[in-house]
Amino acid sequence: MTIPPVGLTHYLVVAALLFSMGLFAVITRKHFIGVLLGIELMLNAANINLVAFARYGGILPAAVARPSGFAALDGHIFALMVIALAACEAAVGLAIILRLYQTLATTNPEDAHSMKW
Numbered sequence: 001m002t003i004p005p006v007g008l009t010h011y012l013v014v015a016a017l018l019f020s021m022g023l024f025a026v027i028t029r030k031h032f033i034g035v036l037l038g039i040e041l042m043l044n045a046a047n048i049n050l051v052a053f054a055r056y057g058g059i060l061p062a063a064v065a066r067p068s069g070f071a072a073l074d075g076h077i078f079a080l081m082v083i084a085l086a087a088c089e090a091a092v093g094l095a096i097i098l099r100l101y102q103t104l105a106t107t108n109p110e111d112a113h114s115m116k117w
Contacts, residue, residue, distance in 0.1 A: 008057070012049065012052065015049045019041070032100070036089075054074055054075020
């Protein structure tokens with residue numbers, strides 16, 4: 001029995017499952033930590049898509065000139081930018097959660113409306 005090679009469709013299915021799990025976590029969680037974890041899952045699904053499309057088809061058009069010896073790294077560069085964005089999101093999100101917990105002694109997102117102006 002031979003195993004078929006892993007193609008672009010396999011990566012897209014994994015990314016879609018990961019994104020849907022992250023969306024489910026964002027919608028159903030009652031604590032900010034769970035919501036942040038769901039957002040991280042969705043960003044990782046986007047990274048899988050970016051790297052898979054860079055590997056199997058490329059994001060930039062073929063007319064864009066690349067220096068000789070360089071592969072199509074555009075998806076990897078975009079994925080690194082998303083990872084940096086996720087790190088910033090985690091830092092700011094955790095700072096907001098800590099401030100909410102200091103003020104209200106809860107991490108429930110529904111109780112955060114009392115912190116408006």
